[in-house]
Amino acid sequence: xxxxxxxxxxxxxxxxxxxxxxxxxxxxxxxxxxxxxxxxxxxxxxxxxxxxxxxxxxxxxxxxxxxxxxxxxxxxxxxxxxxxxxxxxxxxxxxxxxxxxxxxxxxxxxxxxxxxxxxxxxxxxxxxxxxxxxxxxxxxxxxxxxxxxxxxxxxxxxxxxxxxxxxxxxxxxxxxxxxxxxxxxxxxxxxxxxxxxxxxxxxxxxxxxxxxxxxxxxxxxxxxxxxxxxxxxxxxxxxxxxxxxxxxxxxxxxxxxxxxxxxxxxxxxxxxxxxxxxxxxxxxxxxxxxxxxxxxxxxxxxxxxxxxxxxxxxxxxxxxxxxxxxxxxxxxxxxxxxxxxxxxxxxxxxxxxxxxxxxxxxxxxxxxxxxxxxxxxxxxxxxxxxxxxxxxxxxxx
Amino acid sequence: xxxxxxxxxxxxxxxxxxxxxxxxxxxxxxxxxxxxxxxxxxxxxxxxxxxxxxxxxxxxxxxxxxxxxxxxxxxxxxxxxxxxxxxxxxxxxxxxxxxxxxxxxxxxxxxxxxxxxxxxxxxxxxxxxxx
Numbered sequence: 274x275x276x277x278x279x280x281x282x283x284x285x286x287x288x289x290x291x292x293x294x295x296x297x298x299x300x301x302x303x304x305x306x307x308x309x310x311x312x313x314x315x316x317x318x319x320x321x322x323x324x325x326x327x328x329x330x331x332x333x334x335x336x337x338x339x340x341x342x343x344x345x346x347x348x349x350x351x352x353x354x355x356x357x358x359x360x361x362x363x364x365x366x367x368x369x370x371x372x373x374x375x376x377x378x379x380x381x382x383x384x385x386x387x388x389x390x391x392x393x394x395x396x397x398x399x400x401x402x403x404x405x406x407x408x409x410x411x412x413x414x415x416x417x418x419x420x421x422x423x424x425x426x427x428x429x430x431x432x433x434x435x436x437x438x439x440x441x442x443x444x445x446x447x448x449x450x451x452x453x454x455x456x457x458x459x460x461x462x463x464x465x466x467x468x469x470x471x472x473x474x475x476x477x478x479x480x481x482x483x484x485x486x487x488x489x490x491x492x493x494x495x496x497x498x499x500x501x502x503x504x505x506x507x508x509x510x511x512x513x514x515x516x517x518x519x520x521x522x523x524x525x526x527x528x529x530x531x532x533x534x535x536x537x538x539x540x541x542x543x544x545x546x547x548x549x550x551x552x553x554x555x556x557x558x559x560x561x562x563x564x565x566x567x568x569x570x571x572x573x574x575x576x577x578x579x580x581x582x583x584x585x586x587x588x589x590x591x592x593x594x595x596x597x598x599x600x601x602x603x604x605x606x607x608x609x610x611x612x613x614x615x616x617x618x619x620x621x622x623x624x625x626x627x628x629x630x631x632x633x634x635x636x637x638x639x640x641x642x643x644x645x646x647x648x649x650x651x652x653x654x655x656x657x658x659x660x661x662x663x664x665x666x667x668x669x670x
Numbered sequence: 671x672x673x674x675x676x677x678x679x680x681x682x683x684x685x686x687x688x689x690x691x692x693x694x695x696x697x698x699x700x701x702x703x704x705x706x707x708x709x710x711x712x713x714x715x716x717x718x719x720x721x722x723x724x725x726x727x728x729x730x731x732x733x734x735x736x737x738x739x740x741x742x743x744x745x746x747x748x749x750x751x752x753x754x755x756x757x758x759x760x761x762x763x764x765x766x767x768x769x770x771x772x773x774x775x776x777x778x779x780x781x782x783x784x785x786x787x788x789x790x791x792x793x794x795x796x797x798x799x800x801x
Contacts, residue, residue: 652726654708
């Protein structure tokens, strides 16, 4: 049995999206900027895709900017708000310690340019509160950027509350919704979001395409200079097949969201119920305020990469926040931000499931993980020390 | 693939895994914080030949494979030869390691040296390993 349980990394494309893309490549190959009818037919497709994205985000089509993915959208949103703030002498930004690197690295770049960033600490349950955001606000706060749902542990932040607070204080609010879009309802109007980033390949769309939603009146700076595409804010001939593929996938995901959510949540609960029986293991992040399909566990005394390799052997594709899987020496900044010590954070496992998964597949995972954990613990000197009491357990039971 | 077939073989079927209650030398290197700990046990006969080796490792695939390979390379060898085991030799025997995993082979070399060191210390001989 082969089980793809790494949907937070990327998803398999939906057939609808693929068919839409092929149709576009075959029949709408023109450049939307061309005046002739071949170009104008392509331009019509672009308009339709923009309308679809806007509709399901509760935005206006003129507020949708197509980008080459979530990272680009994050970069552009943050750099734009920073530039606008700087013009008014505001050089303070509020964010959290467990944002995606597309956000964190952009913020670090701004810090080198004289911006000051407050990184809010995340609680052990993977959540922050609107009150903590409010307490960090200053006269010179130019931007608040807080992710909708975390990519590693799946916790969903109180976005509407933060949005209301930002609107009240007249501070631009950006959210990285890459993990949330297409999986939970997003309403930029109701949530009072000023800028939002999303990426198509997280909801069965193609890779290399995304959206920056920017509320009317937000001043954007270009990340890519050149032609007048995207109302002059994102140069380069539009990747039309990918854009229409994204729109098709987004529509499909949003139309089936309730049905999918129910199914995926049941799969997730099956995983959690099965895996939490493993001694000295814990689910990371709040049990209920989480994405339907994301599960993140830590198992004491083992290292995540070897766990992944052995799972792969059993046909299970998963991921880990262990240092060894990232090429750096530090384990996941997300797990460290929750207050999990380095040595424990190495033993993490993220399983992210979607509507294409089945209960039988979850059973295969639940049946496979305990044996692998036990095998690795038996050869782990760390586990030996934990057993003998020479090292203190971080987790209960 | 990230790893060579040799690495995968030693990771999936590690040689000489386990503990040794009556070891003549035990070495532990690495740090759980960094994600790798290797513990190596050696049994040495009266002719200073390593007759048995065991290891326990907390770490990634290449750490487990490096430990396994190192135990194979020193088993049956005189101690004087075992302490000459270099990390490069371990890497070569594994048909290479990715650049960011080379430290695993260094740990394997250090684990062998630490075990031999412990053996000499227990025997009351001046350690000649960590020079």
